[in-house]
Amino acid sequence: MADEIKTGAYICKGCDLGNRLNTDQLEMIATREGRVASAKSHDFLCGAEGVKMIQDDLDSGESNRVVIAACSRRAKTDAFNFAGVPMSRVNLREGVIWVRPDEDEAQETTQEMAEDYVRMGCAEIKFMSTPKASEEQGTNRHVLVVGGGITGMTAAIEAARAGYQVSLVEKTDALGGTTGQLYKRAPTRAPYADPEDTGVTELAQMLEDDDKVTIYLNSILSSSDGAPGRFDIEITTGDATQSISCGSIIQASGQTEFDANQLTEFSYADAPDVITQLEMEALAKAADGGPVKRPSDGKEVQNVVFVQCAGQRSDKEGHLSYCSGHCCNTSIKQAMYLKDNAEAAAEGSSIDVQTTILFTDLRTPGAGGEDFYRSGQNKGVTFRKGSVSGVSADAKVSFSDLILDEDDTIDADLVVLATGMIPNSGRNNEREDELAAQKTQLEAENKEVPQEILDEIAIPVESILNLKYRQGSDLPQLVSGFNDSHFICFPYETRRTGIYAAGPTRRPMDTQQAQEDATGATMKAIQAIENAGQGMAAHPRAGDLSYPSFRKEGCTQCKRCMMECPFGAIGFDEKGFPEYNEARCRRCGTCMGACPVRVISFENYSIDSVGQQIKACDIPDEFDEKPRLLVLACENDAYPALDMAAQNRFEYSAFVRVVPVRCLGSVNTIWITDALNSGYDGVVLMGCKKGDDYQCHFVKGSEMAHMRMSKIADTLQTLNLEEERVAVHEVAITDIHRVPELINDMAKTIDEIGMSPFKF
Amino acid sequence: MSDIVATNETILVVGGGISGISAALEAAEAGKQVILVEKNAYIGGRVTQLHKYFPKLCHPTCGMEINQRRAKTNPNLTILTMAEVTDISGDKGDYSIKVKLKPRYVNNNCTACGQCTDAVDAEFDSEFNYGLNQRKGAYIAYNNAYPQTYVLDERIIGTDDATKAKDACPADAIDLDMVEESIDLKAGAVVWATGWRPFDANKIQPYGYDRFDNVITNVEFERMNDLMGPTGGKVVRPSDGAEPKKIAFIQCAGSRDRNYLKHCSRICCMASLKQTHYVRENITDGTSDIYYIDIRAIDRFEDFYQKVQQDETVKFIKSKVAFITEGENNNPVLNGVDTEGYHRYANEYDMVVLAVGMEPSVNQSDFPVEIVMNEEGFIEMDEKNGGVFAAGCSSDALDVNRAVQSATASALRAVQVINQVGAVSPQNEGAK
16 A cells, blocks of 8 residues: 555646746746655657656556646546546646747746646645545345336336346336326337337236336335435335335336316316317227217217317416427327228228317427328328317317418317326425425514415325435426426436436326337436446446545534535434435535535545645735636536637636636635635636526536525625625636636736735 | 457447437446447537537537546547448347548647647638538547547648648657558447438528528528637628528428428427527527428427517518528528418518428448338337447437437447346346
């Protein structure tokens, strides 16, 4: 064991660094001030020879940690790849010479910039050690699937095919879910012309025959706790409860058809012959290829109208704002039931069933969708662009034909409402907390609690997962109650590691998409198991072995870390000390940023690893007129934007010192306070967009940072400093022109308000 | 390239766009050995050429940065750029694959300093910018391209420019003696993710893309709005460089049309709705008119559509435009009938954006292995495909979110094959 820290600092002279900078001086600074064991320069450090020089030193034991003073940490990662060796990358190229003019008068400040970065790298490396897998890991190649509809069944069979054990929990007495209630489904294969069998029966049989799969019918998840790789689950079946353990969870809780009783304008509640799509499936099932009979009097239907977007795509109270995605194809399919059945019954005679689909936008995307639409047209289904104003109790449909620009009615004998879907996403814990807080506050102020708040609180919602997490019983919800990730690029990243939502609980979708989605979620579920087994983080820091630990003696049990963790990774014990569940942790460091007593750290990222960099900078005295600006930049977006600005040689102030952070959420206010106390004149924080359309890769990190920084004003006041000295910006990775401007703006501000009085 | 180790436990991913990268990373992050083969000199594919994503209006580079970092830090993943699969033989669980590697003329010494670009004179149409501007003969496709290694255009090889580039390189990274290579790989399963190409707008003769300067495509419009793009983020009329005010978007340009693409390309409605945001943000007093058949803002995208409908600068006209003529000042004039009320129109605009659809990149006849395709050219899921699984837009016209879903699913299908043939598998835990 190399206990003694022996840091080798390696300074590159390539890419013009040798011409622009005094590298001898940088070597001296690394040795004298940075206290490294050795400092060497090389003409071309990332070349084979340069890399060999470093590797030889590591092999001989001359160094066991390295500081690479060359290009950005994002560049040349293949060359500078020394497994298991702590490394600090000092960005002299994109961070210094590429953003400074190559002019004699700029040389002094440019050199100072480089020197500070070398000091910072040497300071950081002292507080970095090699992360090792935690003691907590377990590999449990067992996937739990919640929900036995088409999504859950597909996830179960796919996981089994990958070789994993599966437990499938279904609350009803049979597998199949909504898809099991369908007569047929829209086609999933070319030529996409006719409805096809749902495949549910075969799938259920396959699951029953598979010895890797255990099916729990009439069962619910009554408790789930633990972390990826070691979830402890209780399954309750009737009065009996049994415990199992699993490595990851797929939530396939499906959807519920929108309650058509709310659609009074369509007479659903009073008219037996006004039905929903799911009720139409039941009629078709009953008919089984024969004529479909209407509910009121059993008459064979001859004129059927389908009303698309019933209670959907609407901002009316109680309606769904979104489009449910499947209903256009579903109506085409149901119209085909009628057409095909009539044709079969009549055997070529002219008896026909009129089928009319009234739509505003017909949505049948992709190759299959459009082919199916055309097939519907070929079969004689009538499509009219129309906006339905009402349906009478005797099934007369009034609508405005948008093509002919006139009002019309159809005297139908059956009306099918395409009402759409509502996700079964469990309890919305965030909303519950919000409502409870509002109620408590109003009561404390002796004000009356509005009825709508009481009503909303009174609506019982069943939990799907019954998570024992401190952060709530279910997956967090986003827009319209879906358990979605809200990431375009990373659709499966929920805020509860190792628990993946699939199917219509995530976004509206049809059966084919649900099956595809289930397969994708299964990929993530088995991946979570494999990574947890090795103590590795899940997305986006996949493979990261570092994890947070805390110093118990300093902890004040304030629970801020638990509250701010975006991923519900932290619990607390009976004494109120935090309990980290490393396998749930995404390593963003938001807990570290939140901790008011600074007891949380990672092996290679800590209050010190950043704080000491800030302190390592040389702060010129007030009369030098060289201000110092600190930029804490999110490494995911702001830092790459700065790199790209440098690639384009966009210049910015030489007085700035940039420190990349894992997420703005990891920024602890002590860094700001320390910076200001030690004479920095301004601090700029650059993180990702927060809010509903957040771009923060750790979901809430940026938001948390903004919240903390809003309180920094107090600190500034105590220090008797101007508020303008600290700025927080939302920055996108493409803000290549803007990031230098933000830095220069702060430089200008300091120019105007003057230097900090805290110079020593 | 002899150092690539590939066995029948390796997964080969063909295509390094968002689908291919996602499939490759998901499998690699589950511990599988993956080789990704990409035809271009960089990974990322079409999404890198987009300015923003719908519906969040965020930037593709943001997610790509994360994917690049995942790729950089994952020891299970090998990426081959400028590489094309020329042959696949064998069966599920045991494929032999031939890959052609085109010469880059730049080796791993490259530090992306850019001095070669400054040294050469020759310029060529920029493929990355759909020919809207020119790039040098020594170049990198875009700022954040990965790998960060320059390329010499083969057209400068043998010219003075090649020598100039070589002489300018301080890292000895330029190797003019590189030649095309062919390598043999083994793989147990293949994820096919070669994506899409924009439908060739020249084929839609009535719209005159080939004749009228101010008729452009939606993919070109994306590049124009990128601050780092060919026009520095300015929307300009190709005819005179002026800023257009009145812009028309024509939906289903090529799509949902038996003469061109039978299918609905799914993304174009949302793309145009998104592009109306660009018009509002980047053009003072700019207006957008959308000519459409159906607005297919499916599922939660509906919210986005609702917001655009509230925008007073955007108008919706239900009509399939019949043809375009050119009026004064090179202004395109749209002719057709507004089907909501049947009004004949001849509307003049400053610029027209054709919402061209997507067609699969690889034709069936060019496939290196037998594959089941539908009439539209998308790969169907079929037992006959053995261990070859389509991901993303090889399987259907998909948006980014759905493409990644599809890719993740295909990664699992490949993993299933590997787990069946492999020595290291959940069934055989002792080996681990």
